[in-house]
Amino acid sequence: MISIIALVSMVSAVYISDNAQTDAHAINLSGSMRMQSYLILNKKITNNKSEEIDRLISDFEKKLSNPVLMQATKKTEKKKLHDAIWYDWNNEIKPLILDSHLTNQKLNKLEKKLNDLVANIDHLVKTYQVHAEDNNRLIRQIQAASLLITISFIFLAIYMVNHLIRRPLSDLTIIATKIGQGDYTVQADEHGHDELSILAKTINRMVRAINDSHIRMEEKVRKKTKQLERTNESIQLLYSISNKSNHSHGSNIDFQPHLSKLSEVTGIEGLELCLMTENGTKPYHHLNTKKSILPLSCRNRDCSDCVSFDSPLESEEAYTFPLVYDHNHFGVLNCVPRNHEPLHPWQSQLIQSVAEQFAITLSLKHRQDEGRRLALARERTVIARELHDSLAQALSYLKIQVAVLQKGLTDPSVDISIENTISDIKTALNGAYKELRELLTTFRLKLEGSNLHEALQESFKQLSDRFSDKEIKFNNEIKNMPFSATEQVHLLQIAREAVQNAIHHSEGSKIVILLTSRKKNGYVTLLIHDDGIGIDTLAKKENHYGLAIMKERSRSLKGTLTIGNHAKGGTEVRFDFQPEFNIPLDVEKTYD
Template sequence: MLTRIRQSIVYRIGTLMLLTVLVALSSMVASYVISDAADNDAEAVNLAGSLRMMSYRLAATAPAGDVGATRVLADELTLRLERVLSISDFSAGDDLPAAVHYRAVMDDWSLDIRPLLEKVAVGGTSMNSLQLASSLEPFIQDVDILVSDYQKIAEEKIDLLRIVQLGSLFATVLLVYLSLYILHRSVEQPLKQLIRRSRSIAEGDFHTHRIGIDSEDELGLLARTINHMSDVIHANQRDLERRVKRKTAQLQRSHEALDFQYRLARRISEGPLSGKELETWLAEFASVAKLDNLDLCLMTPEGEAPYEHLVLGLGNEQCEPADCNSCVSSCSSTAEGSQRVYRFPLEVDKRNYGVLVCSVAADSELEDEQQQRLATFADSITAAIAINERVDQDRRVALMDERAIIARELHDSLAQSLSYLKIQVTRLNRAKRNGQMDAEQVEEIITELKQGLDSSYRQLRELLTTFRLQIGQGGLRGILEQSILGYREQHPQISVLLDYRLEEIPLTPHEEIHLLQLVREASQNAVYHSQGNLVEISLVQGEDLAVHISVRDNGVGIGDSPEKRNHFGMSIMQERASNLTGELSIRRRESGGTEVRFEFVPQYAREREMLWQSAS
């Protein structure tokens, strides 16, 4: 019971309310019982008091000799005495003073007084009223005592009722005060602390204010739970703050690493890295990755020793230049003496360009993030070396291609012209040996030799111009406009018009060069040989994605045998057309002049067509 009261506010308040109700009920029940017990006290006092009056009446009636009236009054007095006993709170045999006095009155009445009155009434004893009244005085005094006893009993009950009412009032006041005190101590004060703590928690303070409630009831349990919850939240908050700081630091390091990798990649894309730059990048990487001892050995794929060895810090103490292959080929973490060595080969496409070595103390290990950054840096260095090697190879290939182009151009132009001149010289020597030197024939051969030399010289100049030609920012259109300006300056009597509508077509450099040379060759033939005053150049794209090029003039038109002398450029145009997988046609226009037409499908259109076919 006490344990439940101590552990439950509800049970405690319920107990106080129950006690208050019990006190009130007890007071009401006691009042009712006392009131009920005192219900006949007034009647008993009245009846006892009426005995004196009847005694005086009998003292006056008996000496007069009225036996009947005397007996009636005597019976009435007897009945009243019995009635007094019946409404009393005691029995005739009790030891209470009132019971003792009642028995004395009954004995006097039944043994002395009533017989005396009956004798006086019948005349057996001669007594007057005064004498008889004097004889009744002891009896009347006993009746007065009995009346006093009944009055005292009634007063005692009233006093008891007062005591019960005062006691119940005091108990009620005490219980109300105790209830208010317990509510103040066990409910109001703890609730204030809980509210204050709840507000501090709502403001984010989980540790400053603690609830000092040590009770075992519901509020105490709630206080302990809130304190525990606050401690857990505060601990989690501190742990989260530490984790956030750690993650922020990691993000900062990752940002620095990403920024380093971005700048390194951008620098690699700009051109080759020199040894001094590699040393600078290596030092910056060590600072970003928080590493002290790094070795960067660079080797040729065919070499057995590094051509460049960059060391940062103490480097690898176990480095043995005589055994570089074992270091380059390994990719693991090994303990070597007082160091733990991590190796990251610079390898791409089964070609090894060296190794990046990181050394730490033998009793420590690199974090996964540091190993990943080392691998990424090694990959970047490998990519830089591979790109440099690829650029050099591309330059070699470009140089060889350029030499092949020069050889082809010389073969297709000067070689043919010189062959033609050699044929004319052979004709001249043959005519000389035969002794048949016809002046007209010699003049014809000399004329052809002169024309051939002029053609060869012109072709040489055109080749020099072609080899020096570069397509700048203006692209194909810009170089064509420059060529047209040159024609207009050299031949102001000829109008050269350009219709260029290939701005939205992504031509490859190979396609641009061949288109440029083809258009230049056709336009030069029109300017130099057409004898007209108008040249129209058109470059447009048709609906079938094919590029259509035409060069028209209003001159005398092409001859019946254009493949003969002075038309070596046509064969060159045919070869360029075949290189672009296109179709070239040269025809005489009905309105006069010559038209050179060329059609081909660009590479981007062919690739798109292949994608469509594979998708379908």
């Protein structure tokens, strides 16, 4: 608009100036015509020379008929004045001037006509002057109006730029800054239809989309976090149950904390654990998290339905998860959700896993009990055999000696030495007492530490402390080999008995124990070597309790026990056997 106004102002000024450019010339010509008419009158009065008068008349007519003056008099008023001047000149003034016999009367008439002509010329000049002044005034008015309108539009433009551009753009900048800082709740003013309004609408849609996406993402993160926390709690619960079962060491396991934790993780208050024996039909132990929610069958002590299946069962009152492992039924885990709501898949899966862990724990405990009973039976068999081979024989011998003594005392005809018999009985009693002490020492022997290596070290340390004059050196080259519990007990007994024999009978000062393995066949070798007097001092005691028990234990492991003299002196006890977990190791040496 400012450009259009400037263009209109300039065109108007050019147009008006173009129309007024002949006014000054026309005024000049009109003024000269006025002087020319007086000059003609003066010449006519003074000398009346026709040549000069004709020249002046010709000049006057030439100026009156000038194209500039003719063009300037196209408008009505000017045209009338010009025509009147031209008419007065041609019809009244010019004939009087050309009259050679000019009388005073005609002269006065000529002077009057010239004055009238001059008045008309003055009027024409005045008209030209007014026209020029009007043009100048119009130009000034157009310029002033253009300036005023231009200033108005400038202020309007400033207002529009501030209201429609600067302020919305500033608001958009502030909103963009807040969005960059993570505030997705801001909204821009989107009223209007201009470019910034379209941009504001687009930003608002973008912010709403980002905010919705952010909210959905946060909700997903919360759900995932809750799932991860729930999964972590479930894993910790299962690990706690497994760890507890692995470290129970035969003691009764308290399932109540695990049941309470399961109730806390799943959010189900109604949990009941019924423990049964393998062949039992009634539970021997009940654990509850909320006693009042027991199913009717449990309150009536009717367990027939619970022990008749091996997979989870859903009824109108509760969900039942059996504690079954390796086809052995150890009880059930009942679940009664609040208002009998269905279980979520993760709840059902967790409760099923806990039930399986409970079953595994009870199965391990059952197997440990069976193992302990079997080990106890085996140990009792060994004790009975050892008592039979030692004390039973001594008691039989004592019984015979007592019978002989009794017969000698009651029948004088029997020739016996009472003193010798009593001496033999004393000797036999001392031997039996000594063997009994050795048996008690052997039976009290137990595995110290967490494995065979630590148990052997602890046993040899105790012997070294008791017999400080003996140097006992132990070297184990198969620390990583797994031995069964029976193998560990027998190896410990054989090694300890051999070392005790060396301490008591070898008369040496150094004892070396070596536990190694042969690579090719996987046999384990236990070597005990001393620097004493050799095997001759023990030759008369081959039926001694210590040697007998070593041989008995070697037969239990299906191994070979060899006792003899070492090439470099002293006695060597060698025991070779193949362990159950037979994996040949990269150890193979030849021992002299």
